[in-house]
Each structure stands twice: as structure tokens, then as C-alpha cells.
Amino acid sequence: MANYLVTGAAGFIGSALARRLLDEGHQVASIDNLSTGFLDNLPAGTSFVEGDCADPAMYQKIPQHKYDAILHIAGQSSGEVSFDDPIYDIRTNAESTLLLLKFALTNGCRRFIFASTMSVYGVKPDIPIDEDQDCAPESFYGVAKLASEHYMRIYQQYGIDSTALRLFNVYGPGQNLKNLRQGMVSIFVAQMFEDAAIQVKGSADRYRDFIYIDDVVDAFVNSIDCRTAGSQVINVATGVRTSVGELLQVIVSKHDQAVEIGYSGSTSGDIHGIRAEVVKMREILGINNTLDLEQGITKMLDWVRAVHDRQA
Ligand SMILES: NC(=O)c1ccc[n+]([C@@H]2O[C@H](COP(=O)([O-])OP(=O)(O)OC[C@H]3O[C@@H](n4cnc5c(N)ncnc54)[C@H](O)[C@@H]3O)[C@@H](O)[C@H]2O)c1
Incomplete structure (x- = not known):
């Protein structure tokens, strides 16, 4: 049994990761x-501190x-929100990392794993x-995440081995359906269930690399033990261009109602497209079989329907 500290455990990815670690028998x-997470998301059995990682x-x-x-x-986690308040973004995405690295050092913890992003590219x-x-x-979001990666690189001289996982577009059950400014899949799905209409900001020919939540959790869990001295950066994605x-x-082919799709405007800082090379993820983290989009979306929509049924 090991002792882990997970930040963001009331959010989409952090709660899934904390749950997996607890299920595996760890503390x-x-x-x-x-700020964007919910107490209800916290898995049973975690000792929880409500607080801000940017607060010393x-x-x-x-x-x-x-x-x-x-x-x-x-x-x-929203590029769009980072344009509203870049100072808030750097506090939460960069200062927090520095303070946590400092905490790691005083705590004697020598392993640090970070949720970075494709937005750094x-x-x-x-x-x-x-x-x-x-x-x-x-x-601004990508800048702060990249700064965090560099802080981790610098902290290797104090003996902290780190891995920055550059997550591409993560989706799946547990994603926040109320936050319409983060998560392309969750935004489309939430709009579809709410209004039978999806309003897309930007063009249909933009492209991304979508990865299912369970595969992302595998990447974090496997990276704990895939320790190499120094600091590592690894893409976490499928390698598939969509x-x-x-x-x-x-998404709409799996819905039981007709869905209207409209296009308007764009989002600040949005890039046209990106997809990942995933050789390092395969070789270092041992993740070879990521779930394909059809199956992942089916699982996500089943979860959304179950949530709606519970609320009805
Ligand atoms: N979801 C994606 O597609 C994606 C892609 C790339 C990177 N990421 C990164 O993964 C991480 C998790 O994303 P998510 O999709 O689960 O988002 P989320 O909003 O569901 O989870 C983030 C959690 O962190 C908490 N939080 C935010 N700032 C905090 C702070 N300063 N101190 C303490 N808690 C704080 C929020 O309340 C929330 O519970 C984020 O760092 C995000 O940048 C996500």
C-alpha cells in the first residue's frame, strides 16, 4: 500500500484517478x-482538504x-477562461505547481506527476x-502549463523525478456537463441533451485527438512506477485524428432525437488542429489499446442517460 496526494480530486479526471488508486488499496x-469540482465527485475513503493549491x-x-x-x-482547464483572467490562470496553473513542488521537497516525496496539456504546443x-x-x-492556459513543466524540470536538481502528461482531449463519464466553457465532447453532449441542438464555436474541419477517461487514468497510474531519473514529458492521446x-x-448518430447543428464564432486561443505521436506513451507507460471513439461515446451517452433518469 502506498500513500498518494491527489489534487483536483473533486473534478473529472482527479476523481477518477483518486477512485482508482483507492480501489487498488492505496491511501x-x-x-x-x-472552483469547478463537486464534493459529490470525491470518492469515499479519501482524506479531503478543501483548499487552494495556490495558497501557501x-x-x-x-x-x-x-x-x-x-x-x-x-x-x-479552459483556454477560453484563461483569456478572461490570465493572472488567475497563472496562479492556479503555475504558482500552484511551484508550491506543490516545494511541499514535495519538504515532505520528502520524490515523485511528482502533472496533468499538462496539448495546449503547450x-x-x-x-x-x-x-x-x-x-x-x-x-x-495563457498553455503558457502556465508549460511554465509548470519547466518548474518540474528545474526541481529535478533537488532529486524530484517528475512526469508531465500532456493530455489531449479527454472525455467520458464524470465529465462536467454544466461547464460549457471546457471540454469539446461534454459541451456538445450537454447541449444535445438540453436542447436537441448543438452550437459549435469554430469550423467542422478543425481536428483533435480524443482520449477516453479510463485510458487517461491508466496513464497516470502507470506513470507512478515508470520512474526514470529526471523529468519526462509524455503525450497522452490515441494518435487518431478526428x-x-x-x-x-x-455523437448525434447515437441520440434518439434529431439534433440541429449550428456554427458561429470561434474561441480565443483555439488552434485549428492537433493530433499526437504516442510512441512514448506506448513504450514508457505500456498503454497500447486505447478505446475507440465510437465505443467511448456510447459509454459516455449511457452515463448521461443514467444521470438524467436519476434526476427525473
Ligand atoms: N479534460 C481535458 O480534456 C484536459 C486536457 C488537458 C489537460 N487537462 C488538465 O487536467 C486537469 C483536470 O482537468 P478536468 O477536465 O478534470 O477539469 P475539472 O475542472 O473537472 O477538474 C479540475 C479540478 O481542480 C480543482 N481546482 C482548480 N483549481 C484549483 C486550485 N488552485 N486548487 C485546488 N483545486 C483546484 C477544481 O475545483 C476541479 O475539481 C486540469 O489541470 C486540466 O488543465 C484536462
Whole structure:
């Protein structure tokens, strides 16, 4: 049994990860400021601290046993929101990481894993993008996440081995259906169930790489033990290019009502397209069989229907 600290455990990815670690018999302490997460998401059995990772005083409240790894998932996760308030974004996505790294050092924890993002890359050609590509983020969000990766690189000199997982578009059960500013799949699905209509910001020929939540949780769990000295950066994606139009087709084909689709405007900092090279994910994390989009969307829609039935 190991001791883990998971931040953002009341959110979509953090709650799924904390649940998996608890199911595997580990002890999990968790932190969340509930800015976009919900207490209901917290898995039973975690010792929870409500607090902000960017608040130095919060670190006094964390259970002070020695952690085998810190999994830093908390953060403001919307490129669009980062344009509303870049200072808030850098506090939550960069300052938080620095404070957690400092906490890791004083705690004696030598393993740090971070939820980074494809947004660090910026505008790229339509080819699989590997981790050695230059990074020139198009959003404040991407800048703060990239800063965090560099803080982790610098902290390796103090003996902290780190892995930044550059998550591409994550989707699946548990995604926040109320937050219409983050998560392409959840936004489309929420609109479809609410209004039988989807309003798309941007064109249908934009493309992304969509990865199912369980595969992302596998990536975090496997990275705990795939320890190499120093700091690593690994894409977490499927390697499959899917256009927004193709995604919409899959989603609406599985709905039991006709769905109207409209296009208008765009989102600040949105890039036309990106897809990942996933050789490192396969070789280092041992993740080879990611769920395909058709199956993943089916599971997600089944979950949304179950949530609606419970609320009816
Ligand atoms: N969902 C994706 O497609 C995706 C893609 C790339 C990267 N990420 C990253 O993964 C992480 C989790 O994303 P998610 O989709 O689960 O989002 P989410 O909003 O569901 O979860 C984030 C959680 O962090 C909490 N939080 C935010 N700022 C905090 C702070 N300063 N201190 C403490 N708690 C804080 C929120 O309340 C929330 O519970 C984020 O860091 C995000 O940037 C997500």
C-alpha cells in the first residue's frame, strides 16, 4: 500500500484517478478548492482538504505523512477562461505547481506527476506531434502549463523525478456537463441533451485527438512506477485524428432525437488542429489499446442517460 496526494480530486479526471488508486488499496489524501469540482465527485475513503493549491497556508492542512507520489491534477482547464483572467490562470496553473513542488521537497516525496496539456504546443502542421516539438502556446492556459513543466524540470536538481502528461482531449463519464466553457465532447453532449441542438464555436474541419477517461487514468497510474531519473514529458492521446464534424456525427448518430447543428464564432486561443505521436506513451507507460471513439461515446451517452433518469 502506498500513500498518494491527489489534487483536483473533486473534478473529472482527479476523481477518477483518486477512485482508482483507492480501489487498488492505496491511501489517498486529496485537495480541491471546488472552483469547478463537486464534493459529490470525491470518492469515499479519501482524506479531503478543501483548499487552494495556490495558497501557501493550505499546505499546513494536508495530512503530513510521507507521500510516495504527488499527482497534481488541479487546475483551471479552459483556454477560453484563461483569456478572461490570465493572472488567475497563472496562479492556479503555475504558482500552484511551484508550491506543490516545494511541499514535495519538504515532505520528502520524490515523485511528482502533472496533468499538462496539448495546449503547450500551439500551432502545428497536420502530422503526429511528438514531445520534442517546439512549444509556442496560443493561450495563457498553455503558457502556465508549460511554465509548470519547466518548474518540474528545474526541481529535478533537488532529486524530484517528475512526469508531465500532456493530455489531449479527454472525455467520458464524470465529465462536467454544466461547464460549457471546457471540454469539446461534454459541451456538445450537454447541449444535445438540453436542447436537441448543438452550437459549435469554430469550423467542422478543425481536428483533435480524443482520449477516453479510463485510458487517461491508466496513464497516470502507470506513470507512478515508470520512474526514470529526471523529468519526462509524455503525450497522452490515441494518435487518431478526428475532425469536429466526425465527432459530431458520432455523437448525434447515437441520440434518439434529431439534433440541429449550428456554427458561429470561434474561441480565443483555439488552434485549428492537433493530433499526437504516442510512441512514448506506448513504450514508457505500456498503454497500447486505447478505446475507440465510437465505443467511448456510447459509454459516455449511457452515463448521461443514467444521470438524467436519476434526476427525473
Ligand atoms: N479534460 C481535458 O480534456 C484536459 C486536457 C488537458 C489537460 N487537462 C488538465 O487536467 C486537469 C483536470 O482537468 P478536468 O477536465 O478534470 O477539469 P475539472 O475542472 O473537472 O477538474 C479540475 C479540478 O481542480 C480543482 N481546482 C482548480 N483549481 C484549483 C486550485 N488552485 N486548487 C485546488 N483545486 C483546484 C477544481 O475545483 C476541479 O475539481 C486540469 O489541470 C486540466 O488543465 C484536462
